[in-house]
Amino acid sequence: MRGSGWSLRRRLTLTLIGGAAVLAILFYLVVRTYAQGIAQQSQDRILEASVTSLMDAAVVRGGQIELDLPYAAFSMLDTAADDRVFYAIHQGDVLLSGYEGLSSGPFAPMGEPRFATRGFAGGDVRVATLTHSLPASPRPVLLTVSVAQTRDSLSGTLLTISINAAVFGAVFFLLAAGMALWTSASTLRPLGQIAASVARRGPSDLRPVTRSVPTELSPLVTSFNALMTRLSHSLTQSETFIAEAAHRVRTPLATVRSHAEVTLMRVDKDENRQALRSMIRAIDESSRAAGQLLDHAMVTFRGDQLDKQDVDLVSICSDIVDRLTPVAEMMDLDLTISSDGPVPVQADPILVQNAVRNLVDNALKYSSAESVVHIHVSAQPGPSITVTDQGIGFPKDQIELLSQRFQRGDNARDTVGSGLGLTIAKDVAEAHGGRLELKNLEAGGACAVLYF
Amino acid sequence: MRSLVLLVAMIWAPFVWAADLEDRQMFEGAAAETTLRVISSTDTDIFAPILEGFLAQRPDLRIDYAVAGSADIVTLIADCPDCYDIAISSAMDLQLKLANDGLARRLSGLEQTAGTQWRQTLFGFTLEPATIVLNRAAFAGRPVPETRQQLIEAVRADPAHFRGRLGTYDVRLSGLGYLFATQDARTSETYWRLMEVFGSLDARLYCCSGDMIDDLAKGDLFVAYNVLGSYASTRPETRDKVAIITPSDFATTMMRTALVLDATGEEAAATDLVAYLTQGAWADAAQPEYPLPSIGVSDPARLNVVSLEPGLLVYLDRLKRQIFLEAWTSALVR
Numbered sequence: 001m002r003g004s005g006w007s008l009r010r011r012l013t014l015t016l017i018g019g020a021a022v023l024a025i026l027f028y029l030v031v032r033t034y035a036q037g038i039a040q041q042s043q044d045r046i047l048e049a050s051v052t053s054l055m056d057a058a059v060v061r062g063g064q065i066e067l068d069l070p071y072a073a074f075s076m077l078d079t080a081a082d083d084r085v086f087y088a089i090h091q092g093d094v095l096l097s098g099y100e101g102l103s104s105g106p107f108a109p110m111g112e113p114r115f116a117t118r119g120f121a122g123g124d125v126r127v128a129t130l131t132h133s134l135p136a137s138p139r140p141v142l143l144t145v146s147v148a149q150t151r152d153s154l155s156g157t158l159l160t161i162s163i164n165a166a167v168f169g170a171v172f173f174l175l176a177a178g179m180a181l182w183t184s185a186s187t188l189r190p191l192g193q194i195a196a197s198v199a200r201r202g203p204s205d206l207r208p209v210t211r212s213v214p215t216e217l218s219p220l221v222t223s224f225n226a227l228m229t230r231l232s233h234s235l236t237q238s239e240t241f242i243a244e245a246a247h248r249v250r251t252p253l254a255t256v257r258s259h260a261e262v263t264l265m266r267v268d269k270d271e272n273r274q275a276l277r278s279m280i281r282a283i284d285e286s287s288r289a290a291g292q293l294l295d296h297a298m299v300t301f302r303g304d305q306l307d308k309q310d311v312d313l314v315s316i317c318s319d320i321v322d323r324l325t326p327v328a329e330m331m332d333l334d335l336t337i338s339s340d341g342p343v344p345v346q347a348d349p350i351l352v353q354n355a356v357r358n359l360v361d362n363a364l365k366y367s368s369a370e371s372v373v374h375i376h377v378s379a380q381p382g383p384s385i386t387v388t389d390q391g392i393g394f395p396k397d398q399i400e401l402l403s404q405r406f407q408r409g410d411n412a413r414d415t416v417g418s419g420l421g422l423t424i425a426k427d428v429a430e431a432h433g434g435r436l437e438l439k440n441l442e443a444g445g446a447c448a449v450l451y452f
Numbered sequence: 453m454r455s456l457v458l459l460v461a462m463i464w465a466p467f468v469w470a471a472d473l474e475d476r477q478m479f480e481g482a483a484a485e486t487t488l489r490v491i492s493s494t495d496t497d498i499f500a501p502i503l504e505g506f507l508a509q510r511p512d513l514r515i516d517y518a519v520a521g522s523a524d525i526v527t528l529i530a531d532c533p534d535c536y537d538i539a540i541s542s543a544m545d546l547q548l549k550l551a552n553d554g555l556a557r558r559l560s561g562l563e564q565t566a567g568t569q570w571r572q573t574l575f576g577f578t579l580e581p582a583t584i585v586l587n588r589a590a591f592a593g594r595p596v597p598e599t600r601q602q603l604i605e606a607v608r609a610d611p612a613h614f615r616g617r618l619g620t621y622d623v624r625l626s627g628l629g630y631l632f633a634t635q636d637a638r639t640s641e642t643y644w645r646l647m648e649v650f651g652s653l654d655a656r657l658y659c660c661s662g663d664m665i666d667d668l669a670k671g672d673l674f675v676a677y678n679v680l681g682s683y684a685s686t687r688p689e690t691r692d693k694v695a696i697i698t699p700s701d702f703a704t705t706m707m708r709t710a711l712v713l714d715a716t717g718e719e720a721a722a723t724d725l726v727a728y729l730t731q732g733a734w735a736d737a738a739q740p741e742y743p744l745p746s747i748g749v750s751d752p753a754r755l756n757v758v759s760l761e762p763g764l765l766v767y768l769d770r771l772k773r774q775i776f777l778e779a780w781t782s783a784l785v786r
Contacts, residue, residue, distance in 0.1 A: 069772040071638055075763030082571035084552045085762040089771065097770040122554045152571075
């Protein structure tokens, strides 16, 4: 899966905003075109009235047209922008009066005026032309009247309408864009909420998502839940398998070890004794690893279904000290414990015991002879158990990685270990809502603190 | 541009006659550098105070002031559109046609009340009613007419007294006379009846206000119809001899208008002069009887002001003019 290919939200927002922009532009163009049509129509009506009134004023006398221009024919063309006015009167194709070049023949009689927009005298004008055939003897006379008006007032009206339409379009667009942002945010919010609730879960929380989701998301959530169930099932199976396997291995290993020890007492040859010791050492390592795998499987299992009780951390730690003191003495180490009095907490005693035992185990393992491993139990500021030794300490650059499964420090190559001890302690701390802190003491040695 | 000039020249063909300048004078600013060329229908001596007032504000200018009849102005401009920067005329229709035909430049930054400008090209700056001017002596012992109807009655009452003593513009020659006549005819039929009376009593026809007022002052003329009364009140020697009557039935009133020609090279200075005119600042400084009443101080409500609108083009149409002049001639010229 690629992380940053494209965003559903951005795509939704852009689609909506794009749609709004297209609509706004369409609105502007439609209003403008419509207004242009209406404005042009009203100018045409006035030009038509002017042309018609001129036409009506014409009489034929002796084959010659007489046209007594009505004052209103032009004064009706007065506009707010003081548009310029031009006209031409033709008898046949001959200009009788007015502006040359405004209209040109050949003219043919028509019932309705004809309109055209063209350039004249340094500006755009709208020309209305009407040709009538006036009865006369010996033959009818063809009279053509053209009236033209510049389009300044029209342009002014159009400009006002265009500006208004543009403002309306822009406001519409802004509102629509705001709504698009809001819509895409609110549409995608459930998705974000599900993602956040899944992200907030602990690493071992494989419960199905139960919150109500939009219809469109339910297939995804259903698939996700099914996946979670399968995953959880398969994890449980593998943990069970590992525990079972470790358990099955441990018993024969103990048998092999006792046989090896008996044999060791019987053989005299140095190289044979050496081989047997290596064998016992390997058997110890395997058995210990199997034990830790069991511990880890148990921690994982119990961590999901924590059995919290009122326990005293001091008494748990004292038990461990009592149990491990013989081992420490065998290694010429001092195992000591200190506390400021009982430290009662709500915790799963078996898990806590497991965690502390693994930490002390580690400390004993990495300590050189004649040194001290100390456990301190404290209630301040929060309940905590600190295990310190005087050994080689953690490798500085690997402190962050050490609590991961099967990770071992570079300086621990010679020591028997599985790399699960710190992982167990960390899992226990986190199952109780606490954490495991690893650091090196300034005076030398490692320090592991379990906070609850 | 050339085709436009040609076009304009052809349209004006009916008006073309020997077009000459009546007068031409130079007004120098104190530190004159730039020349503004003005062509105007207003006599130099009447316009001089305005120009001097303007030059006091703009000493860097020099004004070349040429005077011609209002119809001649059109011909002169059509012949040579870049010979002048500003055209000032009392013939609103001719001025409007110049602007309509694209010979005037649009000016920006000039504040004008509605109806006193057209397209930001043509700016009215005076309101001057057409009046009836009477010789006081001739009307001694007679009722002084206040309306056209009363004038008709007064003249009909004693035709012998008034025969050959009535005068008005020859509208065939005077642009302003034509404007007043056509607007009168538009407004009321009384105009035609008055002209019939004038025609029956051998009315004298004049090209210009000045001649008419001269004859009035001399006593050769008893009644001058459609004269700019302000002209008569200017000269102290005539003021006492004449009575100026603004007809109370309707007083056709024109605006003296200014436009800056599109071919000008001095738009800024020309705009300043037009602004000076339209602001009417000169009216305060001038004497009360100064003949050009500023548009600001006149009361347009009781005047029948000719509006600046495309309708003015109607009477300039060749066919319309022909019909009007035929009617006018048949009434007045016997």
